[in-house]
Amino acid sequence: MNKKSIKDVNVKGKKCLVRVDFNVPMKDGVITDETRINGALPTIKYLINEGAKVILCSHMGKPHNVLTEGWGLNKKEKAKLEALPENERESAKAEMMAKAAKDKTKLSLKPVADKLAEKLGQKVTFATDVVGASADEAVKNVKDGEVVLLENTRFEAGEEKRDENLCKKLASYCDIYVNDAFGTAHRSHATTAAIVEYGFVKTAVCGFLIEKELSVMADSLEHPIRPFVAVLGGAKVSDKLNVISNLLEKCDTLIVGGGMAYTFLKAKGYEVGQSLVDNEKIDYCKEMIDKAEKLNKKLLLPIDAVCTKSFPDPIDAPVEIKTFGVDNIPADEMGLDIGEKTRELFADTLKNAKTIIWNGPMGVFENPILAKGTIAVAKALADADATTIIGGGDSAAAVTQLGFADKMTHISTGGGASLELFEGKKLPGIECLNDKN
Numbered sequence: 001m002n003k004k005s006i007k008d009v010n011v012k013g014k015k016c017l018v019r020v021d022f023n024v025p026m027k028d029g030v031i032t033d034e035t036r037i038n039g040a041l042p043t044i045k046y047l048i049n050e051g052a053k054v055i056l057c058s059h060m061g062k063p064h065n066v067l068t069e070g071w072g073l074n075k076k077e078k079a080k081l082e083a084l085p086e087n088e089r090e091s092a093k094a095e096m097m098a099k100a101a102k103d104k105t106k107l108s109l110k111p112v113a114d115k116l117a118e119k120l121g122q123k124v125t126f127a128t129d130v131v132g133a134s135a136d137e138a139v140k141n142v143k144d145g146e147v148v149l150l151e152n153t154r155f156e157a158g159e160e161k162r163d164e165n166l167c168k169k170l171a172s173y174c175d176i177y178v179n180d181a182f183g184t185a186h187r188s189h190a191t192t193a194a195i196v197e198y199g200f201v202k203t204a205v206c207g208f209l210i211e212k213e214l215s216v217m218a219d220s221l222e223h224p225i226r227p228f229v230a231v232l233g234g235a236k237v238s239d240k241l242n243v244i245s246n247l248l249e250k251c252d253t254l255i256v257g258g259g260m261a262y263t264f265l266k267a268k269g270y271e272v273g274q275s276l277v278d279n280e281k282i283d284y285c286k287e288m289i290d291k292a293e294k295l296n297k298k299l300l301l302p303i304d305a306v307c308t309k310s311f312p313d314p315i316d317a318p319v320e321i322k323t324f325g326v327d328n329i330p331a332d333e334m335g336l337d338i339g340e341k342t343r344e345l346f347a348d349t350l351k352n353a354k355t356i357i358w359n360g361p362m363g364v365f366e367n368p369i370l371a372k373g374t375i376a377v378a379k380a381l382a383d384a385d386a387t388t389i390i391g392g393g394d395s396a397a398a399v400t401q402l403g404f405a406d407k408m409t410h411i412s413t414g415g416g417a418s419l420e421l422f423e424g425k426k427l428p429g430i431e432c433l434n435d436k437n
């Protein structure tokens with residue numbers, strides 16, 4: 001890693017503005033998964049122990065857009081109102097503002113401040129705004145080794161718009177900017193990158209979580225121990241175009257399962273019945289098949305499919321399944337999971353791998369009857385004597401739910417960010433940080 005970390009700078013007595021990812025799932029004001037808070041703890045504890053003044057900030061969810069326009073109505077809202085008969089406007093406006101206000105309460109970081117205080121065993125001062133009077137006061141009074149958490153940064157209209165004034169104000173709160181929010185490192189927002197890019201903070205370093213995510217994922221991509229196998233699944237080819245292309249160049253074998261596989265199968269000339277096909281991407285898949293051949297890489301596709309006559313509704317409803325070879329899928333059936341032979345084929349390949357990257361389920365894993373393929377891949381990774389990396393999202397959830405989490409080398413905290421790393425993209429939240437000399 002060529003970026004400076006908190007260990008490379010003197011933080012004692014310094015005000016450190018730390019961008020963390022506290023975007024935790026919540027239900028009725030209760031945090032339902034603390035993974036992201038736990039992920040930020042090593043950095044926070046280190047800064048406390050080193051005597052820094054710790055000022056944390058994070059976004060939470062996607063506040064209603066009335067909010068992100070600074071509590072006024074945005075263009076879309078205004079247009080909606082203007083299209084209504086005059087006598088209906090007042091009540092419609094009130095409804096929009098009420099929804100925004102409700103979002104604001106639901107998306108407050110206050111419950112996170114309480115949980116964090118509990119985990120740290122010390123007080124966490126919660127500012128009820130991001131750059132307002134409450135934040136000013138909290139930042140003015142913070143002492144060495146103390147912690148402040150600012151309110152949801154997306155309550156400020158300028159966060160996603162990279163507003164210069166917001167960045168300037170936030171920069172005035174700190175001597176050092178620390179980014180430890182891997183989950184938003186692919187975003188170029190005020191608190192994730194712009195504050196440094198505009199030059200308002202000179203000392204900008206990463207925290208331990210970003211350091212760990214990068215050292216495992218970027219290093220494995222650049223210097224993998226071979227054989228290196230990448231497993232891609234999920235719904236659509238179009239979501240992962242650049243990932244497929246980039247990983248083909250880096251890995252030795254690319255395994256494609258999930259809904260994506262059917263566009264590849266169609267590109268190879270198979271009839272896939274009612275299975276999910278991205279018609280506009282058939283040519284792209286043909287290109288990828290050619291590319292694999294030219295690069296002398298293995299591109300493994302399913303050889304059989306677990307099919308149903310219709311998509312389960314609701315998604316976890318009982319379904320009647322039949323397995324067909326991929327050269328034999330009837331016109332009225334759709335493939336919703338990989339079949340047993342494919343499970344064996346994929347598991348066999350994974351057994352010999354030394355580096356494995358996985359993103360995306362092998363089937364409609366939300367339904368237990370259609371989850372066998374995803375479970376088989378998770379198990380194969382757990383059993384493999386390899387560096388195993390789960391790129392966040394559904395595959396991370398699957399691995400955790402199945403109890404295999406501690407058998408993996410690394411489960412990324414950022415689905416979107418890790419996919420962009422797999423695409424070979426530079427992440428703005430990391431690029432902006434100071435280089436190591």
Ligand code: AMP
Binds near residue numbers: 257276366
């Ligand atoms: P993604 O967000 O692209 O990783 O896709 C995840 C979604 O893909 C999950 O909700 C799965 O249910 C869905 N999926 C996986 N395999 C299939 C399939 N064969 N047909 C339709 N959807 C699928």
